Amino acid sequence: MDLIHYIAWFTSVAAITAVLQLVQLPLRRKNKIWIYASGFVIKGLVAVAIAYFSMAICNKLMWNLGYLPVALYAALLCDAASDLGVLLIAPLRKGPKRVMLVSVILTAIFILYGTVNMQIISPKEHTYTSDKIQSTHRFVFLSDLHYCASQSPRTVDKALKEIAANKPEFILLGGDITDERTEADEMREIYEKLGALGIPTYFIYGNHDRQDYGDYLGGAKYTPEELERAIKDNGIKILCDEIETISDDLVILGREDVSKGDMRCSVSELPKIPDGSYVVCVDHSPYQEEEIRSMGADLQLSGHVHAGQLFPLQYVYRFGVNNIYGDYRLGDTELYVSSGITGWYFPFRTEAHCNYEIIKLEPGL
Ligand SMILES: [Fe+2]
Known part of the structure; x- marks a missing residue:
């Protein structure tokens, strides 16, 4: 595990987070509660499924996708958490950009914690x-x-x-x-x-x-x-x-x-x-x-x-x-x-x- 792997890891997470946010922007602009509720459930379940396949299944495809599945899991899980935040905290409903910011900050904290935790x-x-x-x-x-x-x-x-x-x-x-x-x-x-x-x-x-x-x-x-x-x-x-x-x-x-x-x-x-x-x-x-x-x-x-x-x-x-x-x-x-x-x-x-x-x-x- 050297510098090149860390660069690959953080780049994978940053790229996937950016794509995930951009894809969702039009939906979030509609500012509907059902969109956040279904987003929380679907993204949460997909994140857990990816985590499960990344850890529990010996599989040629998963093994050759590098860090991408785990980066996607982390970004989806944190994005699902930000949707939950919208459902629970009214001020977050005021704008899709605010939700996007919360999601990116949550992902950054989650990634930093998990990366440091692995080295201790x-x-x-x-x-x-x-x-x-x-x-x-x-x-x-x-x-x-x-x-x-x-x-x-x-x-x-x-x-x-x-x-x-x-x-x-x-x-x-x-x-x-x-x-x-x-x-x-x-x-x-x-x-x-x-x-x-x-x-x-x-x-x-x-x-x-x-x-x-x-x-x-x-x-x-x-x-x-x-x-x-x-x-x-x-x-x-x-x-x-x-x-x-x-x-x-x-x-x-x-x-x-x-x-x-x-x-x-x-x-x-x-x-x-x-x-x-x-x-x-x-x-x-x-x-x-x-x-x-x-x-x-x-x-x-x-x-x-x-x-x-x-x-x-x-x-x-x-x-x-x-x-x-x-x-x-x-x-x-x-x-x-x-x-x-x-x-x-x-x-x-x-x-x-x-x-x-x-x-x-x-x-x-
Ligand atoms: Fe083992």
């Missing part, structure tokens, strides 16, 4: 207690870095420096550290940076790390074998339906991603967990509720959803699927779904913040 990474602390824990453990969970389409490498470097200064016992990489837009040298670069932290680090695959959808963007930029080599050469251990015993009281279970279908072990095929250990399962996707319940890990850490990334997707998703963002309890398992340390492709985030998690496990009372 902060830690989030969570403490879990259990009788199985004999002495305190403190580690970092980091998911969905998508290096480095939407954040500048400097932002990532700063966060990694803070993580190292925190001296965690180990780091869990929760998948989608790279994606289909990551060049081979960028992929090697991020694992060199992670390996150079000098902290024991474990990796699980997400749905994008192996560039399985690379054909949408003209082909994969590295092979799964090159990825595996880069991870291992930097001292990072891959856990793919495997367990790692951290200590007498703590075991990590890393899962293959669910997108790999039959390549992922069923619960009965998973390695046996030592009796009495506290089990942290790391699975990129948080949706496999039946598996989570039957596996019976003490804690599961997941990512993948980015908390929706684009407002109001977090709330839209909640109508259809569970486990979007935050804390859940499924049977005996505590599930935490991270918002992710970055987000998908565009330099813009209006749902939640960019977080990595500092997880503390403490002996029960």
Whole structure:
């Protein structure tokens, strides 16, 4: 993510906002309440649909339209909000130019907030207690870095420096550290940076790390074998339906991603967990509720959803699927779904913040 991408991003938003305003001017001159009411509903729904397709659908067309869909989503959503303003605040009805100004100001604020929000990474602390824990453990969970389409490498470097200064016992990489837009040298670069932290680090695959959808963007930029080599050469251990015993009281279970279908072990095929250990399962996707319940890990850490990334997707998703963002309890398992340390492709985030998690496990009372 460098200057040219920011220029493309802001130019896309400015161009789409200008076209949207000019197209609507004749309609707004009619100054009819029904025009503002229907405008609010139609533009709001179209904005949410575009956000949904931009985030939730792997699609060649959407992936090749660059920043345009998200710029259109932002401009439409803010314009719908300005229509709502007209319906609620009488003085705004006095002129189409006043409405246009409100819409442009709202769009500018929304874009600035989302763009700055994407560049701020902060830690989030969570403490879990259990009788199985004999002495305190403190580690970092980091998911969905998508290096480095939407954040500048400097932002990532700063966060990694803070993580190292925190001296965690180990780091869990929760998948989608790279994606289909990551060049081979960028992929090697991020694992060199992670390996150079000098902290024991474990990796699980997400749905994008192996560039399985690379054909949408003209082909994969590295092979799964090159990825595996880069991870291992930097001292990072891959856990793919495997367990790692951290200590007498703590075991990590890393899962293959669910997108790999039959390549992922069923619960009965998973390695046996030592009796009495506290089990942290790391699975990129948080949706496999039946598996989570039957596996019976003490804690599961997941990512993948980015908390929706684009407002109001977090709330839209909640109508259809569970486990979007935050804390859940499924049977005996505590599930935490991270918002992710970055987000998908565009330099813009209006749902939640960019977080990595500092997880503390403490002996029960
Ligand atoms: Fe993902």
